[in-house]
Amino acid sequence: MSNDGATHKVAGETRVRVRYAETDQMGVVYYANYLVWFEVGRSELMRQRGLDYKQMEIETGCLMAVVEANARYQAPARYDDELIVETTVTGVRGPVVRFRYQILRADDRTLLCEGDTVHVVVGRDMKRCAMPRKYAALLSAAASHAAL
């Protein structure tokens, strides 16, 4: 991938529509739900990069456990809003993978929330293990493009 704005190509973009279930009595989306959308973005990014996370769990017994999550909320999402979730791989170092997210309101591209998560590859026993080679390569490729 070239260096001419390559990150636009590697940021997985997916859309979600806010569910009534996701609002709270403040009339806006409850804060923990943004972490669910981060997960939606992450899954979609991996799918777009050829990494089927579901298959990875089944084939290799490896899981990507979350070790850190951070979110900054700029403006509230509301019921029925269509949102864009942009996800980037920002680092792969051994079993540790980092993602960054931006959640925008689709109709005016207002930034509502940004955040990041850190994951570590573990086995079914929740102990660290090496990331399966095939998947490591795919994620590293995504990360190096993001860094251009």
Next chain:
Amino acid sequence: MSNDGATHKVAGETRVRVRYAETDQMGVVYYANYLVWFEVGRSELMRQRGLDYKQMEIETGCLMAVVEANARYQAPARYDDELIVETTVTGVRGPVVRFRYQILRADDRTLLCEGDTVHVVVGRDMKRCAMPRKYAALLSAAASHAAL
């Protein structure tokens, strides 16, 4: 139902306090969350009857999959309300177990929601299997008390 108080022994009673996360923009609890409280009631009832559901899954590989759930909503629960979840085993027939629930507001015992669920015992492969004998006996005992 008899007047000997038997039902007090079998109706598992547990309490939950409504979380902000469980409300929606209507200012009341979102309807799917009552099914989560049914689960809390079910777990607690089983614990009180000596049936540790967590242990059952680990020891026997058997799971209780839900095949039916019904709820009737009478009055809304609101943020910070303390609720009573009353749970009864209403039937055990082979691998099929039935529970009934009533959710009351603690401070005035207003009935907010009642419902029932039907479960079937399955293995890890989601295929029906016999309920482990020890657990079948405990649930049957609970159900026969409920029928007095």
Next chain:
Amino acid sequence: MSNDGATHKVAGETRVRVRYAETDQMGVVYYANYLVWFEVGRSELMRQRGLDYKQMEIETGCLMAVVEANARYQAPARYDDELIVETTVTGVRGPVVRFRYQILRADDRTLLCEGDTVHVVVGRDMKRCAMPRKYAALLSAAASHAAL
């Protein structure tokens, strides 16, 4: 129901992809989440029929409170499955509206769950009120098509 295919016009169809958040340790979707998808189906059906539920709440102060919900689970949905939610208005009588749902796995159209909900129109005070005329007409139109 007639054989003219009218129901295909009225059953709102929408798609959701199963999120990791929606699974539980049984390895399948947690049962309460189907009620969230019912809501997604309901919102989408109303949108397709020209009834913007969000706007209705804002304009008229009327809400559609759930008074009953029923679900029968036939086969489990799993992480990353794409699902079809089919929704039909099955009745409108004064302030009471009924919906029916079928949730199918998209790739083989296996029926996973079917259910229904009953709603009543209420004001912000949670007391029954008449459904705003414009919205009543739209829902009745949807329901009469479903009854053909």
Next chain:
Amino acid sequence: MSNDGATHKVAGETRVRVRYAETDQMGVVYYANYLVWFEVGRSELMRQRGLDYKQMEIETGCLMAVVEANARYQAPARYDDELIVETTVTGVRGPVVRFRYQILRADDRTLLCEGDTVHVVVGRDMKRCAMPRKYAALLSAAASHAAL
């Protein structure tokens, strides 16, 4: 921080038991649910300090909107675990309030997750406003104890 145990007075402590709904197919608690427990801890701390958050919303029309949330996950919580949520007010400056959380497994006091959130007081219109005096005083008192 002093060695006089003052922090024990200010850290609100509350307990939650892990629900089946809160697990995911990894067999552990889904990461967003820790933010829900942060909220449970926050509500309970405020209640213990004489600040009824529910009442504050009703009386003053002021809400505490979340502007930042951070969590570090050390070890997984599992179904049916009893957890301790310890919450501290770490700062009050004008309309901005900060909380810190530790979530421990009750039976061996293993630290599972720690985090913090930042909130800003807003009106129903989601615009910043001054914190009602009575509530500001209560939170400041809690924060100054935490700083001893």
